[in-house]
Amino acid sequence: MVKIKNMKLQISPIKKMEDAMVIWPEETPDVDLVLDPRQGIGFKKNSIQVIYAFGILGITPQENIPKMLENFVKILKDKGELYIIEQDMDYILRSILGGDLSLSDFNKSYRKITYLNQGEIEIGRAHV
DSSP, X not given: OOOOTTOEEXXXXXXXXXXXXXXXXXXXXXXXXXXXXXXXXXXXXXXXXEEXXXXXXXXXXXXXXXXXXXXXXXXXXXXXEEEEEOXXXXXXXXXXXXXXXXXHHHHHHSOOOOOOOTTSOEXXXXXX
């Protein structure tokens, strides 16, 4: 068994964090491990230092989000960090208002964002 002291995971089809293992449900050139984080990741409890999740909420049905986040928290070490990064709405809105991106292109190119109310989901030792 390989043991990595400060393992970092990135959930995204494109590598953005140089020191993190990339997982995603589909194979891409940047993916290290093909896993669907919406179904559970399968790492040992308290084994991951940092999780960077890019764009995962937008492709996850709202009713599945609490279980997915619970699974993330389970594998995080005590004082581990979970970063959930969704689309950059400031950039998107400026592009639409500036004429660089049409509303129809936005609707074709960007996923719908799932909204979470703070405190709506309680997960183990974390509140989202």
